[in-house]
Amino acid sequence: MGGIIIFFDIMKYVRKMIEIEGVTFTYEGSSKPALSDVNLRIEEGDFLLVTGLSGSGKSTLLRLLNGLIPHFYRGKMEGRVLVDGIDTREASVASLSKKVGLVFQNPDNQIVTLRVDREIAFGLENLGFPREEIVRRIEEVLKKLRIEHLRYRPTNELSGGEKQLVAIASVLAMRPKIIALDEPTSELDPFSSARIAYILDILNREGITVVVAEHKLDLFSPFANKMIVMANGHIVEQGSPRELLYKKELMIHGVRPPSVVKLSYEYGVSENKPLTLGELLVALRGR
Amino acid sequence: MIDPLSMLEIFRSYGRESTYSKLNPVTKFFLFVVFIIIPLISPSIFIQIFSLLMQIPLIIMSHSTNRITRSLRASTFFIIILIILNYLTTFNIIFSISMVLRLIGMIIASAIFMTGTDPAEIGDLLSKLRIPFQISFSFVIALRFIPVLADDVMMIITSQASRGYEIEKGGFLERVKRMIPILIPMIIIAIRRGHQLAEALETKAFGVSDKRTSYMRYRVNLLDLLMVSYGLLILIAGLLIVTTHLEIFPLLQL
Structure with a gap:
């Protein structure tokens, strides 16, 4: 009995950042719901990996988090989404932008100014921050993402990976507690993709809650502590990446396990459930 | 000459x-x-x-x-x-x-x-002249998207050409007509980009506060x-x- 009370006491301190309760959403003009009866809880400090086939509802799920649904996208919404205790239907996208930063797939469509520092300043200017604070945050964010050298570069001249880092920087400057990324590496080369994954891990270690919708499981699963698989607007699997990626049923939903998983089956070390090459090697040595 | x-x-x-x-x-x-x-x-x-x-x-x-x-x-x-x-x-x-x-x-x-x-300076100048930010910003955004859309046009032209479509063929009127298969995908891509841009602007609190501050000095x-x-x-x-x-x-x- 005492144990249960202590457990509930601890639970009080694990803060729920986002609660999605029974959300069904149908876009205007569509007959099929993009999300049906989705229930999800994201806690402070989580690194959540969202995966699933294209059209499975990943992007729609992310749009729920900062209120783009229902404020920007019209449609029929049931259920509710609480972000840091606030119902997204009652808050504006702008006020939610200080809590949840959303980064999109194509960096070209989200960079709106002509120079890197101005891009990072843009959101802060819109929110009416004083100049000194803007300058401080630009420096802080550039340093955090290790892109100080890009500060005065024209945005048009950046590479895809650099553009995506700048897009992340411009969102981070607003100091959100949660950063959500919708297939951030789909337009990037392998090196830049790895860089994004690495940066997200650093941000997560610093206490930012990360939600990332991705297909590149090799890259992101070692950093994530939670993972969900989506299919036809439903969350079909939920758990830790280590647990989920070794489930055979994953293939039914069109999710191909990373090569490390395949190799560990091949070498008969799948009971150790390695997720990185390093872990696989350790498992092989210990055999 | x-x-x-x-x-x-x-x-x-x-x-x-x-x-x-x-x-x-x-x-x-x-x-x-x-x-x-x-x-x-x-x-x-x-x-x-x-x-x-x-x-x-x-x-x-x-x-x-x-x-x-x-x-x-x-x-x-x-x-x-x-x-x-x-x-x-x-x-x-x-x-x-x-x-x-x-x-x-x-x-x-x-x-x-x-x-x-610098085009961005012209944008700042326009806002300094008390022109609403939405208008001066549309000037900057137009400049920002020129190279992006130019890339799109090149992509459409090459993809149409690789399917055997010849743009530079025939007389003046014929050539104008031949632009249509370039223009239609172009317009669709531009609209789609515009939509995603609006989404991005929305998440960066564009146009919320009347008291917009300026980073540039x-x-x-x-x-x-x-x-x-x-x-x-x-x-x-x-x-x-x-x-x-x-x-x-x-x-x-x-």
């Missing part, structure tokens, strides 16, 4: 830094306005020559001497035709030359301004003060010339 590309070289977009480009955008805009007003205050050839000569320091400061001379040389034929056409309608050679000089003067003024000013330097006084002097001198020279040079009176 006519080489439109070299003629337009004068307007080649914002390039390297120069003493001129480092001026405060308000100063640059003021000088631009001065050199647009001066040629317009009188059709007299004297004032046109005055305005051209007074622009020389600006040409030097903006490192555009070569560009402007090249562009003018390429336009020689065009300039002669303009003078002849003017003469045929007015039968006054001085007036004709003066009109063409007026045109050249204004072109040079706008070329110096456009090529010596432009300093007013000694050179700015000097250049503004230079502009003012020219305005005063221009007005003096218009009001007084007509008696001094009765021949030039028009």
Whole structure:
């Protein structure tokens, strides 16, 4: 009995950042719901990996988090989404932008100014921050993402990976507690993709809650502590990446396990459930 | 004889830094306005020559001497035709030359301004002139998306070409018709980009607060003060010339 009370006491301190309760959403003009009866809880400090086939509802799920649904996208919404205790239907996208930063797939469509520092300043200017604070945050964010050298570069001249880092920087400057990324590496080369994954891990270690919708499981699963698989607007699997990626049923939903998983089956070390090459090697040595 | 590309070289977009480009955008805009007003205050050839000569320091400061001379040389034929056409309608050679000089003067003024000013500075200038941010911002966003859309066009052209579609075939009308399979995907892509851009702007709290702050700060330097006084002097001198020279040079009176 005492144990249960202590457990509930601890639970009080694990803060729920986002609660999605029974959300069904149908876009205007569509007959099929993009999300049906989705229930999800994201806690402070989580690194959540969202995966699933294209059209499975990943992007729609992310749009729920900062209120783009229902404020920007019209449609029929049931259920509710609480972000840091606030119902997204009652808050504006702008006020939610200080809590949840959303980064999109194509960096070209989200960079709106002509120079890197101005891009990072843009959101802060819109929110009416004083100049000194803007300058401080630009420096802080550039340093955090290790892109100080890009500060005065024209945005048009950046590479895809650099553009995506700048897009992340411009969102981070607003100091959100949660950063959500919708297939951030789909337009990037392998090196830049790895860089994004690495940066997200650093941000997560610093206490930012990360939600990332991705297909590149090799890259992101070692950093994530939670993972969900989506299919036809439903969350079909939920758990830790280590647990989920070794489930055979994953293939039914069109999710191909990373090569490390395949190799560990091949070498008969799948009971150790390695997720990185390093872990696989350790498992092989210990055999 | 006519080489439109070299003629337009004068307007080649914002390039390297120069003493001129480092001026405060308000100063640059003021000088631009001065050199647009001066040629317009009188059709007299004297004032046109005055305005051209007074622009020389600006040409030097903006490192555009070569560009402007090249562009003018390429336009020689065009300039002669303009003078002849003017003469045929007015039968006054001085007036004709003066009109063409007026045109050249204004072109040079706008070329110096456009090529010596970062597009983002023009956006800031527009907001400083109390033009609503939504409007000045649409100017910046248009510039931001020119290279992106240019890439899209290239992609569409090459993908249509790889399916055996020939754009440059047939007469003028045929060619215009052949642009349709390029334009339609282009418009669709642009609309889709626009939608995603709106989404991104929404997440960056665009247009929420009336009290939008500005990160950019432009300093007013000694050179700015000097250049503004230079502009003012020219305005005063221009007005003096218009009001007084007509008696001094009765021949030039028009």
